Amino acid sequence: MSHVVIIGNGIAGITAARHIRKFSDKKITVISAETEYFFSRTALMYVFMGHMKFEHTQPYENWFWEKNRIELKQAYIDEIDFKNKTLFSTEGEEITYDQLILATGSVTNFRGWKGQELKGVQGLVSKQDLELLEENSANLKHAVIVGGGLIGVELAEMLHTRNIEVTMLVRENHFWGSVLPAEGGKLISDHIQQHGINLLFETELDEIIPDENNHVKAITTLDGKQIDCQLVGIATGVKPNISFLKKTELETEIGILVNRNLETNIPDVYAIGDCAQQREAIGNRKSVEAVWYTGRMMGETVAQTICGNPNAYNPGNWFNSAKFFDIEYQTYGWVFPKKKEGISDFYWEDKKNQRALHFQYKTDSKEFLGINAFGIRLRHEVVDAWLTEKLSIENVIQQLPKANFDKEFSKKFSKQVQKSFQQSQLQKA
Numbered sequence: 001m002s003h004v005v006i007i008g009n010g011i012a013g014i015t016a017a018r019h020i021r022k023f024s025d026k027k028i029t030v031i032s033a034e035t036e037y038f039f040s041r042t043a044l045m046y047v048f049m050g051h052m053k054f055e056h057t058q059p060y061e062n063w064f065w066e067k068n069r070i071e072l073k074q075a076y077i078d079e080i081d082f083k084n085k086t087l088f089s090t091e092g093e094e095i096t097y098d099q100l101i102l103a104t105g106s107v108t109n110f111r112g113w114k115g116q117e118l119k120g121v122q123g124l125v126s127k128q129d130l131e132l133l134e135e136n137s138a139n140l141k142h143a144v145i146v147g148g149g150l151i152g153v154e155l156a157e158m159l160h161t162r163n164i165e166v167t168m169l170v171r172e173n174h175f176w177g178s179v180l181p182a183e184g185g186k187l188i189s190d191h192i193q194q195h196g197i198n199l200l201f202e203t204e205l206d207e208i209i210p211d212e213n214n215h216v217k218a219i220t221t222l223d224g225k226q227i228d229c230q231l232v233g234i235a236t237g238v239k240p241n242i243s244f245l246k247k248t249e250l251e252t253e254i255g256i257l258v259n260r261n262l263e264t265n266i267p268d269v270y271a272i273g274d275c276a277q278q279r280e281a282i283g284n285r286k287s288v289e290a291v292w293y294t295g296r297m298m299g300e301t302v303a304q305t306i307c308g309n310p311n312a313y314n315p316g317n318w319f320n321s322a323k324f325f326d327i328e329y330q331t332y333g334w335v336f337p338k339k340k341e342g343i344s345d346f347y348w349e350d351k352k353n354q355r356a357l358h359f360q361y362k363t364d365s366k367e368f369l370g371i372n373a374f375g376i377r378l379r380h381e382v383v384d385a386w387l388t389e390k391l392s393i394e395n396v397i398q399q400l401p402k403a404n405f406d407k408e409f410s411k412k413f414s415k416q417v418q419k420s421f422q423q424s425q426l427q428k429a
Helices: 011-023 041-048 063-067 127-136 150-160 182-194 292-306 380-388 393-398 407-428
Strands: 003-007 027-032 070-074 077-081 086-089 094-096 099-102 106-108 142-146 165-170 198-201 205-210 216-221 226-228 231-234 238-240 256-258 269-271 276-278 319-324 327-333 343-350 355-362 368-374
Touching: 003 011, 011 027, 011 070, 011 292, 041 127, 041 150, 063 070, 099 292, 142 150, 142 226, 150 165, 150 231, 150 319, 182 198, 182 319, 182 327, 182 343, 182 355, 182 368, 216 231, 256 269, 269 292, 319 380, 327 380, 343 407, 355 393, 368 380, 368 393, 393 407
Parallel strands: 003 027, 003 099, 027 070, 099 269, 142 165, 142 231, 165 198, 256 276
Antiparallel strands: 077 086, 086 094, 106 238, 205 216, 216 226, 319 327, 327 368, 343 355, 355 368
């Protein structure tokens, strides 16, 4: 019987295992050094905030794995002999495979700052990071978070619930400037500050300063400011977890290089999820995408290929979602953070209720390109269809009520958006 081994039990690896079982009778082994059971990584913050226990983050009952004949093994693989299809664990165990799926995820992207190895410096990616945060937040008075993105705002909210003072260093002149245009970035910046978080814009970390016990006592910024703190949260993004593969014959750059079938340069070896890097980026997408739903889609895709139905990875229209304290955020298609030639913007904001919509479209053809929604929940299938059908911005504005979940609110705000759009078009005429 063919043996499929999957390294990594995140959303990508577990989706692959489930779908391989659905389509085949192959022997399946999932190996993880992080946890015994698959858990929802996005729920880590709610464990820290006391909303749930860690075991509540497991989407499947413990009996699920045995019933579906998916063997779970908790071990750390530190060496792979690709020629002889053998894995070696730190405990000295040898595991052979017929087909190998690398779904090793990502790790915090430390940037080589002086003092980053000190006690009290950490990221927030794994269960171990959550446990370390519990340890580091005891008697914590002030935390500095480096980076203004999704992990950073989650960490800020978590610490804020324990009445810990938080300062965030944001490189750009508004929150998440690498992703959000200025208008939406300002809306979110104001909202975060209203929750008592100190945001320092256009500020970067220079050095982390130790006390006599090799613990963080302060940081300095590139502009010479010193901030006393006992915790430094690193939220400057993540990178593929592939350090143990760098000196092998597996081809890597930022991540493990794969083709559209998620195949590596080595036969019977595949890579999916955060650790995979497309040899050719798909459309405007990045070659490495550390996103929950793309990991799930890669798992489904690779399962088909392994089960004899080769499938190209096709993620479709870009989308993502997040939550910034009380404001829900969704993005569909492409809303570029910096002005681009040939692309026009329409931004509508309800300042009182902290709601906003930011549309981008082609200036000449008026083709709808994308939307950012803040505080307004849109229907995925509706907006996805608009993008696929390449609707004009006028049609999208007209059809806006179809996309909104809240029908009563929809009528009111849709009319406001439509009126505002008409006025903006008259001004451009």
